[in-house]
Amino acid sequence: MTSAAKVYxxxxGPGDPDLITLKAIKALQQAEVVLVDDLVNPALLAHCPQARIVPVGKRGGCKSTPQHFINRMLVALAEQGQQVVRLKGGDPFVFGRGGEEMLALRAANVPYEIIPGMTSGIAACASMEVPVTHRGLNHGVTFVTGHTQDGGPLPWQALVASNTTLVIYMGLQHLPEISRALIEAGMSADMPCMVVENGTRDDQRSVISSIQAMPYEAHREEIKSPAIIVVGEVVTLAKRTEQAPDWQHSLQSWLNQAHAA
Structure with a gap:
């Protein structure tokens, strides 16, 4: 391994190419190989025209590159003397498996550096003018994945009791189960909820409703991944471009249709 070999x-960042850090851009400009996720905006690759680009996408419900293969590739490229960037959407340490890659590099004695990025759970909220924390409405924010590695249940009662804004990653496919679990754990069915698709990008879309009605509303609006689910009183501060619909009436119509079917 040469002295120049290193993995970054x-x-x-969350999608808007202007939200990447200057330090990240410098790393891309020096990279010889870039292993890039599906969620990364392709416009960012303009910062590394000299590099070999290796797609290693990981998307829920889609064919993905196994994590163990990515770990081995990072080590092998560094051992060949390459400067490598592992470019990950959002922040590498927020549901990005950056910790697993760091441990693999550490075990192989490969030099590495962590360059944080803005996570979509904060940026998508900010794009809708929703502060994840707001004095008088909550005392914190909790980031949680929408599903566990072993498929087991999340600690819903503890999450509800925390009285924090809940920002749920990778939960869109499980939205009906999440809605039901939160309500069964004691959350008010009228708790404000927001789902943001493609946060901070030009094609960003959002839906705002109650947690009870959100599965119906997100389905009706055909919201797709990647999307962030936000649950809490801070959602009431979101900017609105049109009059909010009557969520209770929408929910009752949905229930009536389901019962008739």
Whole structure:
């Protein structure tokens, strides 16, 4: 391994290419190989025209590159003397498996550096003018994945009791189960909820409703991944471009249709 060989675990930010850090851009400009996630905005690759680009996408419900293969590739490229950037959407340490890659590099004695990025759970909220924390409405924010590695249940009662804004990653496919679990754990069915698709990108879309009605509303609006689910009183501060619909009436119509079917 040459003295120049190094791996950079880089956060690309939430989607808007202007939200990447200057330090991340410098790493891309020096990279010889870039292993890039599906969620990374392709416009960011303009910062590394000299590099070999290796797609290693990981998307829920889609064919993905196994994590163990990515770990081995990072080590092998560094041992060949390459400067490598592992470019990951958002922040590498927020549901990005950056910790697993760091441990693999550490075990192989490969030099590495972590370059944080803005996570979509904060940026998508900010794009809708929703502060994840707001004095008088909550005392914190909790980031949680929408599903566990072993498929087991999340600690829903503890999450509800925390009285924090809940920002749920990778939960869109499980939205009906999440809605039901939160209500069964004691959350008010009228708790404000927001789902943001493609946060901070030009094609960003959002839906705002109650947690009870959100599965119906997100389905009706055909919201797709990647999307962030936000649950809490802070959602009431979101900017609105049109009059909010009557969520209770929408929910009752949905239930009536389901019962008739």
């Amino acid at each position: 675990l880089v956060g690309a």
